[in-house]
Structures are given as structure tokens and as C-alpha cells.
Amino acid sequence: MILSKPILLSAVQPSGNLTIGNYIGTMRHWSKMQNNYECLYCIADLHALTIQKNKIHLNKSILDTISFYLSCGVDPQKSIIFIQSHVYQHSQLNWILNCFSQFSELLRMTQFKIKSNCSKKINAALFNYPILMAADILLYQTNFVPVGQDQKQHVELTRNIAHRFNSLYGHVFTLPKPLITQHGSKIMSLLEPNKKMSKSDINKKNVIFLLDDIKTVISKIQNAYTDSETPSKIYYDIEKKPGISNLLEILSAITNKDIDILLKELEGMLYSEFKNIVADHLSKFLYKLQKSYNDYRNDEVYLKKIAYEGAMKSQLKSDKTLTKVYDKLGLIPLF
């Protein structure tokens, strides 16, 4: 008997502006995950439309994002990479799930509360955003969804919608679970290590972008905030030493070494020596990543071929679920 692997779906909004925080929290795990799961990697371009309305920018960001997936080790022979808007089943199931979602539960979504507080002009899609996310997940009978803390609530909502549907119509959807990584799921700002590193930070010295040039990376690390304490000592304590702990998280993620092991190697070092080590590892790592990224990014024919093949495979898979849903609801499937 061949045991099939659990299904994992990961999605990011297209953005060329990814940070080392995105890499460490999310993308770093992609290549390893392919061995343990049947992976689908989605580029959530329809989600991006809730905010992004610039044609050239969106178009470019989608191709940038496919290049990032590939340069982080996602192998299109093992996994499916696809663009959300190419798989019409997502929009279709989105509408149907709208009919099984409560206004009140959407109002409770923290991300919506935050986003709607920032602006007076809020479009309806921003409110319905988590339902499209539920469609992304449920179409593939997904078992696991790797997400940061901020998206966990959306996966829980997805479970509730799926459970509600299944209770009415029998088993149609698999209930997905969020997969949250422990260390490194939250990389903090370099100068203000009490807040999360964010690509939209106005102070760019707080953020390391994956495409920053290497000199800039070195200088950003050297200027990073280090907690004052005399005599200076390197140890991990998020409360007392948020700056040092953040640099340790970064170093641990890119060297693949546990923090305990790193601490032994770093014993007795000055902050400046420690920072040189972080800067050195990080710049070598980014140099390699950028080289691979640029090679893919310069080959748009290849990127479009990957997207086409991914769309064909995803359409076949997702249509199985959508046909079941049509059937249960009394809609008439096409075939």
C-alpha cells in the first residue's frame, strides 16, 4: 500500500519586496517541506488586488515571486507552483463559501480590524478576504497551512466554515491545521527590536530586504541596536536583550544551527565581533540567493511555463472538490 503524503498549501501575496523576516519565517521551510508533504505553492494575486491596483507593478511582482519560490528551492518537479487567478475554481468556491460565512465572524478578524482602522475607504474585498483564503485552502483538501501568527485566525475561520458545510452536506472538505514554526517565526526590526520587521517600515534601516545590496546589508547589521549591559554578554533573552536575541535568531536560521550551539561558539566575544559574524554569514547567504533569483528572473519564458503547468495541475485537483460541492448544493456540474 502506498501511503500518500499529507497535503500542504502555502500562499503569499505577490511582492518583490520580501525581507529576511519573510525568508526566515516562511520561505526557509519550503524546500524541506517538499520531502514530507505534497506541496502546493500559490501566488495570491487576487488577494493582492484588495490593495494593489498598479498594473505594471502587480505584473512584475507576480513574476518576482515565482522567481523567489524557485530560488528558495521549490522544485516544480516535486511541488505545484501556481498563480491564484489562473485557477478559476478559487473565485467560484469563494462565492459559494460566502454563503456559508457569517458577517459577525468576519467582523472579528483582527487583520480586518487593523486594516480598516488605517483607512476610511475600505473595499468589500478586504472584508471578504479570509473567505477567498478559505477557498484557496479547502479546494485542495489541504491538511496543513504554514502561516505566521497573524494568519492563524484565518485558518481557524477556514476550519469553521468547512465544518459548517460538512455538517450540512456530509464530508466534503478536509479540516486544515495551521503549521506554526517556533523559532524565527518573528524577526524583529533592527533598530527597534520590540516591533516586528516589516517591509512597509518607513525607516529602511530597520529592515533587511532579500534584494538589498551586500554593502547595505553589512552596514544595517553593524548599526543594529544592541542592548546595553556592562560587561557586554551575548545570550538569548527576548525580554532583556531583544536586539541580541533577534540577531541570534537570524544567525541561527541562516546557518541552520541551534541557538545553544551558537552561544557556545560566541562565548566571550564582543558585540562588534558578533555583529561581524552575523553580517558575514548573512551577506554570503544573500549573495547566493540573489544570484539564483536573478538567473530565474531573467528567464520569463521559463517562469511562464512553470505558471502554466502549475495552473493545469491545480485546475484538475481543485475541480474535483468543486464538482463535489456543486453536486451537494444542487448546482449542475459541467461534465
Ligand code: TRP
Ligand atoms: N493572506 C495571506 C497573507 O497575506 C496570503 C494567503 C492567501 C494565504 N491565501 C492563503 C496564506 C492561503 C495561507 C493559505 O499572508
